[in-house]
Amino acid sequence: MPETSKVLLGVIETGFIVKVIGRGTMEYCPELFEFLSNKIEKDKIENIYFELSSTTYLDSSFIGVIVSIQKKIKKFHNTDIIILNPSEKVKEIFNTMGLIDILPIQENDEFRNIELNQEIQKKLEKNYKDIKLLLESHQNLMEINDENRKRFVLVEEMLKKELERHKNE
Numbered sequence: 807m808p809e810t811s812k813v814l815l816g817v818i819e820t821g822f823i824v825k826v827i828g829r830g831t832m833e834y835c836p837e838l839f840e841f842l843s844n845k846i847e848k849d850k851i852e853n854i855y856f857e858l859s860s861t862t863y864l865d866s867s868f869i870g871v872i873v874s875i876q877k878k879i880k881k882f883h884n885t886d887i888i889i890l891n892p893s894e895k896v897k898e899i900f901n902t903m904g905l906i907d908i909l910p911i912q913e914n915d916e917f918r919n920i921e922l923n924q925e926i927q928k929k930l931e932k933n934y935k936d937i938k939l940l941l942e943s944h945q946n947l948m949e950i951n952d953e954n955r956k957r958f959v960l961v962e963e964m965l966k967k968e969l970e971r972h973k974n975e
Contacts (some may be wrong), residue, residue: 811837814922821853823890825922827860832867833928835943836936839871841926843878852883855917857935859891864899866958870943877910886910904951934972941965 811828820844824838846850856872858864863874876887889911892900900906929936944962948955 813926815841815924815926815954816920816922818855818917818920821855822851823855823857823917823920823922825857825928826864826868828862829940830861830864831869832865832940833930834926835867835871836929836932836939837926839874839939839943840853842875846875846879846882852879853880854887855890856887857890857917858896859893861893861896864896866903866947866961867940867943869899869903869905870940872909873905873946873950874939874943884948888912890915901953903947903957908950932968932972934969937965937969937972941969 811831812826812832813834814825814827816823816825822842824842842854854875872887872889879885879887887909889896889900889909891913892911897906897911900909900911906936932940941962944958944965946960948958
């Protein structure tokens with residue numbers, strides 16, 4: 807039986823929280839990035855938490871969006887996103903990509919009475935803007951270290967070609 811994955815959002819006293827249940831994958835990226843970008847730029851939200859205790863997997867696109875949001879919140883508010891209670895699998899993925907020292911992680915922290923009242927919907931069809939976001943997200947990962955550069959050079963190449971095909975949208 808396939809696992810049910812969800813990306814839930816909610817307001818907390820100190821900012822905003824994103825809870826990933828199951829798998830955080832590319833299908834959630836466009837809506838999540840746009841939503842959080844608006845929170846940072848328009849609503850002036852300074853604190854964004856990614857609660858990853860129930861996360862079984864994050865693909866490179868989703869991780870790239872986390873890094874992109876980190877860069878954006880640094881630029882607008884000079885703060886960091888916070889990774890809360892990452893599962894062992896997430897810690898392993900972050901370690902492999904060299905993110906353990908870059909993304910602030912807090913363990914054994916729990917927010918009580920969180921109302922996760924919004925859900926990011928999966929988006930299966932990609933348009934020019936979505937592909938551009940995925941390309942930029944992977945390029946952000948490639949900037950972190952040489953291993954990531956090698957790991958994602960083919961993905962970058964493929965996304966650039968796909969972007970070229972969609973440029974007239």
